[in-house]
Amino acid sequence: MESNNKKIQIALPNGIELFIKREDLLHPIISGNKFRKLKYNIQEAKRLGHATLLTFGGAFSNHILAVAGAGAEFGFKTIGVIRGEELECKINENPTLAQAQELGMQFYFVSRAAYRDKEQPSFVSHLHEKYGNFYLVPEGGTNDFAIKGCEEILTDTDKEYFTHIICAVGTGGTISGLINSSSEKQQIIGFSSLKGAFLSEVIRNFVSKTNWSINDNYHFGGYGKVTDELIQFLNSFYSQTAIPLDPVYTGKMVFGILDWIEKGYFPPNAKILMIHTGGLQGIKGMNFALKNKNKEILQYDKD
Ligand SMILES: Cc1ncc(COP(=O)(O)O)c(C=O)c1O
Numbered sequence: 301m302e303s304n305n306k307k308i309q310i311a312l313p314n315g316i317e318l319f320i321k322r323e324d325l326l327h328p329i330i331s332g333n334k335f336r337k338l339k340y341n342i343q344e345a346k347r348l349g350h351a352t353l354l355t356f357g358g359a360f361s362n363h364i365l366a367v368a369g370a371g372a373e374f375g376f377k378t379i380g381v382i383r384g385e386e387l388e389c390k391i392n393e394n395p396t397l398a399q400a401q402e403l404g405m406q407f408y409f410v411s412r413a414a415y416r417d418k419e420q421p422s423f424v425s426h427l428h429e430k431y432g433n434f435y436l437v438p439e440g441g442t443n444d445f446a447i448k449g450c451e452e453i454l455t456d457t458d459k460e461y462f463t464h465i466i467c468a469v470g471t472g473g474t475i476s477g478l479i480n481s482s483s484e485k486q487q488i489i490g491f492s493s494l495k496g497a498f499l500s501e502v503i504r505n506f507v508s509k510t511n512w513s514i515n516d517n518y519h520f521g522g523y524g525k526v527t528d529e530l531i532q533f534l535n536s537f538y539s540q541t542a543i544p545l546d547p548v549y550t551g552k553m554v555f556g557i558l559d560w561i562e563k564g565y566f567p568p569n570a571k572i573l574m575i576h577t578g579g580l581q582g583i584k585g586m587n588f589a590l591k592n593k594n595k596e597i598l599q600y601d602k603d
Pocket residue numbers: 332333362363440442468469470471472473474475546549550577578579580
């Protein structure tokens with residue numbers, strides 16, 4: 301088995317085997333699916349002769365930090381258009397933005413209304429007037445170059461050995477790459493981190509195979525929302541396996557997969573590979589919010 305696939309050593313019924321692919325360990329800052337998504341975007345930005353990367357994200361965005369890290373590593377200036385004007389005076393209270401700033405990212409804080417229109421040509425022209433020429437990386441990093449990078453997640457052995465490949469889904473780019481590179485006999489399942497069934501439509505634009513499905517029963521109230529049950533589960537999973545999961549994406553996915561196994565939704569002897577897409581940088585920010593509400597916090601952190 302490939303070295304970054306780790307077997308989960310907990311008792312499972314019906315001969316089921318469960319592995320996790322530690323993509324989170326690919327890079328300390330450009331972690332998990334961000335490494336895959338940015339690889340060909342960086343090559344394209346270089347090919348086109350750009351000196352600046354501009355992208356969009358929310359307060360604790362994994363993607364914002366990854367773009368800041370990629371800029372620092374590959375010699376680009378970076379600009380982050382951030383949702384929420386109120387964050388401008390709170391950079392030092394926000395571990396994601398503080399670290400992105402240290403890596404050289406310049407921020408443009410915009411209202412939620414302006415952020416909703418961020419892909420409108422008029423807003424993009426406004427950004428060009430303000431910042432000149434730049435290579436635009438979409439929110440969440442998902443575009444054709446990102447999907448090409450995500451097609452490199454599965455190795456040939458993975459495509460042979462596993463019956464089910466499972467990842468967390470936000471914008472749909474990661475699962476699209478997995479679907480494109482999977483073998484027809486495999487099932488690719490996405491556990492959605494957001495409420496709403498719109499994701500399947502987005503994914504259909506990027507893939508032609510049909511060996512996939514999206515499950516949206518484990519979003520725990522919606523994007524970025526957590527419950528006491530989820531936090532307790534993540535702490536106990538970490539103490540059993542020493543694998544840290546993030547509370548926004550991979551944690552919800554692993555909770556859902558173990559629940560599915562318990563409910564008998566996988567066939568006997570299923571060989572399941574879950575993808576650890578990173579996101580651990582978000583734990584500090586989540587713990588800050590949980591502490592403020594006097595809630596149980598995650599007992600592990602990246603540092
Ligand atoms: C840690 C993590 N896992 C999974 C995802 C979901 O990936 P995608 O947006 O490609 O569906 C994201 C968001 O990009 C993420 O930050």
